[in-house]
Every structure is written in C-alpha cells, then in structure tokens.
Amino acid sequence: MNLSRIIILARRVAQQLVADKRTLALIIVVPVILLTVAGVLIRVEPSGLTIAVVNQDEGLALGGQSVNLGDRLTENLQNFDLFDTKLMTTDDAKRQIENGDLDAVITLPPDFSAEVAQSRQLNLNVQFEGSNPTVAERLRNAFEQVGDQALAGLATLQAGNESDGNPSTAAIETNLQATYLNGGPEFDTLDYTASALIGVFVFLFVFILTSISFLRERLAGTLERLQATPIQPLEIIIGYMLGFLIFGLLQGVVTLLYTVFVLNIHYHGNLLNVFVIESLLVVVSVNLGIFLSTFARNEFQVLQFIPLVVVTQVFLGGVLWPIEEMPGWLQPIAYMMPLTHANTALRAIMMTGESLGGVWVQIVALVAIGVAVIGLSARTAGRVRM
Amino acid sequence: MTNPEHEPVKIEGVYKKFGNVEALRGLSLTIRRGEIFGVLGPNGAGKSTLIRSIVGLIKPDQGRVVVLGEAMPNKPILSRLGYMTQASALYDDLTVRQNVAFFAGLMGCKEDAKIQTALELVELAHRADSPIRILSGGMRQRVSLASVMAHQPEIILLDEPTVGVDPQLRAQFWAHFRRLTEQGITIIVSSHVMDEAERCDRLGFIRGGQLLAEGSADALRQQAGKSNLEDAFLWFAQQKGAVQ
Numbered sequence: 001m002n003l004s005r006i007i008i009l010a011r012r013v014a015q016q017l018v019a020d021k022r023t024l025a026l027i028i029v030v031p032v033i034l035l036t037v038a039g040v041l042i043r044v045e046p047s048g049l050t051i052a053v054v055n056q057d058e059g060l061a062l063g064g065q066s067v068n069l070g071d072r073l074t075e076n077l078q079n080f081d082l083f084d085t086k087l088m089t090t091d092d093a094k095r096q097i098e099n100g101d102l103d104a105v106i107t108l109p110p111d112f113s114a115e116v117a118q119s120r121q122l123n124l125n126v127q128f129e130g131s132n133p134t135v136a137e138r139l140r141n142a143f144e145q146v147g148d149q150a151l152a153g154l155a156t157l158q159a160g161n162e163s164d165g166n167p168s169t170a171a172i173e174t175n176l177q178a179t180y181l182n183g184g185p186e187f188d189t190l191d192y193t194a195s196a197l198i199g200v201f202v203f204l205f206v207f208i209l210t211s212i213s214f215l216r217e218r219l220a221g222t223l224e225r226l227q228a229t230p231i232q233p234l235e236i237i238i239g240y241m242l243g244f245l246i247f248g249l250l251q252g253v254v255t256l257l258y259t260v261f262v263l264n265i266h267y268h269g270n271l272l273n274v275f276v277i278e279s280l281l282v283v284v285s286v287n288l289g290i291f292l293s294t295f296a297r298n299e300f301q302v303l304q305f306i307p308l309v310v311v312t313q314v315f316l317g318g319v320l321w322p323i324e325e326m327p328g329w330l331q332p333i334a335y336m337m338p339l340t341h342a343n344t345a346l347r348a349i350m351m352t353g354e355s356l357g358g359v360w361v362q363i364v365a366l367v368a369i370g371v372a373v374i375g376l377s378a379r380t381a382g383r384v385r386m
Numbered sequence: 387m388t389n390p391e392h393e394p395v396k397i398e399g400v401y402k403k404f405g406n407v408e409a410l411r412g413l414s415l416t417i418r419r420g421e422i423f424g425v426l427g428p429n430g431a432g433k434s435t436l437i438r439s440i441v442g443l444i445k446p447d448q449g450r451v452v453v454l455g456e457a458m459p460n461k462p463i464l465s466r467l468g469y470m471t472q473a474s475a476l477y478d479d480l481t482v483r484q485n486v487a488f489f490a491g492l493m494g495c496k497e498d499a500k501i502q503t504a505l506e507l508v509e510l511a512h513r514a515d516s517p518i519r520i521l522s523g524g525m526r527q528r529v530s531l532a533s534v535m536a537h538q539p540e541i542i543l544l545d546e547p548t549v550g551v552d553p554q555l556r557a558q559f560w561a562h563f564r565r566l567t568e569q570g571i572t573i574i575v576s577s578h579v580m581d582e583a584e585r586c587d588r589l590g591f592i593r594g595g596q597l598l599a600e601g602s603a604d605a606l607r608q609q610a611g612k613s614n615l616e617d618a619f620l621w622f623a624q625q626k627g628a629v630q
C-alpha cells in the first residue's frame with residue numbers, strides 16, 4: 001500500500017470531475033430540483049379523509065338538565081368540512097382503520113361527559129392511521145378545534161360542578177390523547193422522505209459516476225496503462241473512493257442545507273454524523289460501481305445497472321414504504337441493501353438527533369456491506385478484461 | 387550469460403492462448419542492454435501480446451519472462467519500465483500536463499522539471515494546458531509517448547509508437563530513441579513499417595506467434611539473399627511454412 005499513489009489517483013479523479021463542469025453542476029442541481037418537486041407534492045392539502053366516531057357516551061344529569069357531550073362533539077365533527085364522519089362500533093372501527101379505510105378513530109367512552117365534568121379536561125382518545133403524517137397533523141388540529149367548539153356555550157359545565165365542592169371558573173381545555181398506528185406527531189412526510197433522499201442522491205450520483213468512469217478507464221485503455229504501473233488494485237479503489245468522497249460530501253452539504261433552510265424540514269441532527277453515514281455510503285457505492293462496470297461492455301449497458309441497483313434500493317430500502325410492511329420473504333433482501341441501513345440511520349440522526357452510538361447497528365451493517373463490495377471490486381479492478 | 391545488466395529482457399518459451407487463438411507459440415528472445423529491438427510482423431502476429439507479456443499484463447500459459455532479473459508479473463519492477471500502448475490511452479478531460487504528471491507520478495516521479503522535459507521532447511510544451519479532447523490524433527500519440535518517458539525508465543516498450551506521427555517528428559523521435567540508448571536505455575518497439583525497421587539495431591520477425599528470425603537488418607537480408615527487408619520477411623515466412 002502506497003499512500004502517494006493513492007493520492008495521485010484520487011487527485012486525478014477529482015481533476016476529471018472539476019474539468020467536467022456540467023456534471024459537477026448537475027450533481028448539485030438535480031437533487032435540488034427533485035427535492036423541490038417532492039416538497040411541493042408531499043405538502044399538498046390532503047382530501048378524501050374519513051374518520052369514525054365510536055360514541056358510547058351515556059351523558060350526564062347536571063342540575064336537572066341532561067348533557068351529552070359525546071353527541072355535541074359528534075355533531076360538530078359531522079359539520080366539519082375537512083373529513084367525512086361516520087358513526088360505528090368499536091369492532092368496525094378497528095377493522096376499518098387497519099384496512100386503511102379510516103384515517104382516524106375517536107372513541108368516546110360511556111363516562112365521557114362525566115369524566116369531563118370531573119377532571120375539567122376534555123380528553124379525546126384518538127387513534128390515527130398515521131402512515132401519512134401530513135394527514136394526521138391536519139386531523140389533529142381539526143379535532144382540537146372541534147373539541148373547543150363542543151365545550152363553548154356549555155355554560156353549566158363551564159361554571160363548574162357544584163356537587164364536588166370545588167367551584168372553578170377555569171376554562172376546560174381540550175386535551176388530545178393520541179395514539180398512532182404509524183409515525184409520530186411531530187414530523188411530516190417530507191421530513192421522513194427528505195432525510196432518506198439525501199442518502200439516495202449521494203448513492204445514485206457516486207454509483208453512476210464511478211461505474212461510467214471505470215468503464216471508460218477500461219475502454220480507453222488507461223486501465224491497461226495503470227496495470228503497467230506499480231499501483232495495486234486496492235490502491236486504485238481507495239483512490240477512487242477518496243476522489244468521489246469529496247464530491248459526495250459536497251453534494252450532501254448542499255442538499256442538507258437546502259432541505260433544512262428552504263424546504264424547512266425538521267432537523268435535529270449533527271452534520272458530522274450525517275457525513276459519517278454518507279461516507280460509508282460512498283464507499284459502498286464506489287465499489288459497487290467498479291464491480292458492476294466490469295460486466296458492461298459499453299455505456300448503455302452500465303446505464304441499465306442504474307434501475308437495477310438504485311431503483312430497487314429506493315423501492316426496498318424503506319424510502320417510500322416501511323420495510324416492516326413488506327412481505328416476509330422480501331425483508332431479508334431489503335436488509336441486505338446498503339440504502340436500507342443508510343436511510344434508517346439518516347432518519348434517526350436527522351429527525352430525532354440520534355448519536356452515532358444510537359445507529360451503531362446500521363453502521364456495522366454498512367461497514368460489513370462495504371468490506372464485502374471492496375472484496376468484489378478489488379478482484380475485478382486488477383483485470384484489464386473480463 | 388544471464389546477467390540482467392546485459393540482458394534486461396529474457397523471454398523463455400512463452401506460450402499464450404486466448405480461447406482457441408494461439409497468440410504466442412513458444413517464443414524465445416533475449417534483448418540486450420542499450421539496443422533498439424524491433425518486433426516486426428503482420429497484423430495478429432502477436433506483437434502486442436509479446437509486449438504485454440514483457441510488462442506482465444499477460445501471464446503466459448507456459449514459459450516465462452524475466453525483466454531486469456525478476457520474473458514477471460512483478461509490480462515493483464514496473465516503475466523502471468515505460469509501456470506505450472498501441473492506441474493512445476489518455477484521460478480526455480485532463481490536460482496534457484495532467485496526463486503526463488499522472489502517469490509519471492504513479493511511477494514515482496514527481497519532479498516538474500522532468501515532466502517539462504518530456505513535454506518539450508514531444509514539442510507539446512506550448513499545449514501543456516490543453517485538454518486531450520481537443521488535440522489531433524498525432525498529438526495524442528505524442529502525449530502518450532511523453533507520459534511513458536517522463537519518469538526516465540530503463541526499458542521502454544513502444545507498441546507502434548509512430549502511427550499518425552508526421553515524418554519530421556518521427557525522425558526526431560528516432561533520433562531521441564538513439565540518444566536514449568547511448569545512456570544505456572533499452573528500447574523495444576513494434577512496427578510493421580519497414581523503413582523504421584532499418585533504424586533498429588536488431589529485429590525479430592514474428593508471425594503466428596512464432597519467431598521466424600532475429601538479427602540486424604543487414605544480417606537478415608543477407609541470410610535471406612534479398613535486397614529489401616520486406617522480401618526477406620516473406621522468405622523467412624516461406625521457410626518456416628515449408629518446415630511445418
């Protein structure tokens with residue numbers, strides 16, 4: 001292993017990219033355009049939402065007057081435009097939300113009115129379907145609004161329950177007890193997608209550039225000339241990795257700044273942690289590019305590898321669909337893909353500010369995959385012809 | 387006898403088969419220090435394969451190649467060699483200087499002065515900052531030559547180096563090759579241009595992966611009883627054919 005030769009090779013890879021201004025610009029411009037499109041599409045107002053109310057409220061007799069808060073609330077929900085409100089039993093509601101036919105279920109227990117009077121809090125028990133965080137977010141705001149509406153004008157209730165001997169004039173607050181089938185309250189879909197897309201872009205760009213550069217190296221005969229110098233296959237590979245790392249990280253910074261400051265995604269991460277994951281991804285991507293380029297005889301063939309390698313990973317890597325929802329036989333395949341682990345780690349780092357220690361499983365997986373592909377590419381980088 | 391000082395390249399019964407093509411069929415040859423050795427033969431004779439096996443890019447199926455006392459393939463020895471491929475192999479986006487500096491650097495030469503000297507030799511110092519992409523074919527060939535010589539190798543292997551180079555520059559190349567041999571540098575050059583063959587100290591006629599004859603141009607002509615090299619080559623080819 002000779003460091004000087006590695007640096008010479010890395011410098012050449014960088015010089016080639018710098019000389020190719022158009023490619024250099026596309027590395028930055030393409031992700032920005034795609035992220036913008038994703039941002040616009042994901043943040044469109046949801047429509048066609050349906051919720052269910054399971055109303056078991058038995059009401060409450062208060063000062064000779066019967067009050068049923070559950071009925072009032074249901075009525076207000078039905079008057080709300082954002083969603084359709086259906087009344088159903090607990091079992092129906094459970095089945096339908098699991099089928100994805102419902103976006104949320106509000107359960108009002110038999111002692112709902114009594115409980116509000118007693119605790120002086122309107123506790124709404126809502127279950128969100130939650131796989132689309134944008135929808136959950138909108139519904140959540142709507143329910144709080146409806147809760148306040150239902151309470152307004154209920155003077156008897158507001159005035160306090162005389163019987164408990166503790167009269168209070170404080171307004172009753174609406175308090176949502178939300179559970180989520182999927183996801184969490186704070187994030188919207190863009191947070192979820194953008195963090196993964198940052199990984200996808202680095203992987204995609206480095207894979208395309210390496211596989212094509214290395215194919216050209218073979219076709220132009222420069223690989224044969226490299227073989228006629230003392231440089232070792234492993235040195236070639238490390239040189240390529242270093243050369244592309246600079247640009248991969250440059251792209252990472254730009255896409256990250258853009259998503260955080262222009263698209264306003266929630267970001268709690270540490271840039272260095274993001275870089276560690278991206279660097280591992282670059283290592284895997286460079287080596288996969290070198291390895292697969294040996295199976296191509298021209299640029300057209302290399303281009304065919306892009307859908308195979310990148311799009312499959314986007315589909316299976318949990319960027320668009322959660323891996324847990326995939327059929328059992330597909331899950332092991334998903335976990336063999338580097339982007340799966342990178343996405344999980346990037347999400348954890350960017351959305352919840354996880355430390356590297358918190359994503360050590362993903363880091364170990366990426367390193368293992370990296371070592372395996374380095375082994376593959378080192379075997380082929382030394383060969384002039386297959 | 388086998389002193390690497392005097393015999394920098396020894397090829398011993400090298401046999402190489404690609405699929406069902408026998409590219410080299412038990413070829414033996416010894417190159418002497420400080421000579422220009424010309425490898426002559428028609429297309430497909432095995433000239434490039436022979437040169438590749440000297441550099442260690444091809445591992446012979448049988449026989450062996452010894453370069454500077456080391457059996458090939460041997461990576462460390464390669465920095466003392468300069469191999470110019472048949473088609474100029476350069477990075478199109480990089481400049482002339484970047485290309486030459488890259489290959490010289492891998493050979494362990496980082497002195498700008500040596501790179502500059504190589505560029506001047508091929509008369510491309512004024513184009514040093516042009517990208518290869520915009521150069522003419524002959525200019526690329528010259529960059530390729532500069533990139534194998536900048537690190538001052540002891541043995542230079544040139545696979546048809548003067549294809550596409552104009553006659554005036556070609557004459558300069560040969561004059562330079564001659565000067566290099568005076569410093570003890572050994573040059574192995576393949577060609578099928580007979581007037582270039584005249585400038586070599588010794589020649590090896592090869593055809594069908596076999597050595598037909600070796601010796602100086604004069605000796606080969608004399609042996610064949612012909613007045614020009616082309617006829618001599620055909621005569622040796624016929625002799626070989628008759629034997630088989």
Ligand SMILES: Nc1ncnc2c1ncn2[C@@H]1O[C@H](COP(=O)(O)OP(=O)(O)OP(=O)(O)O)[C@@H](O)[C@H]1O
Nearest residue numbers: 385404407409427428429430431432433434435436
């Ligand atoms: N990598 C390879 N795979 C298959 N066949 C090969 C390979 N390299 C060379 N050959 C075959 O070996 C034979 C000798 O080829 P070589 O390139 O050595 O010829 P050459 O003398 O250099 O010819 P030219 O003057 O055209 O350059 C040819 O028949 C060629 O097709």
Ligand SMILES: [Mg+2]
Nearest residue numbers: 433434435472
């Ligand atoms: Mg040839």
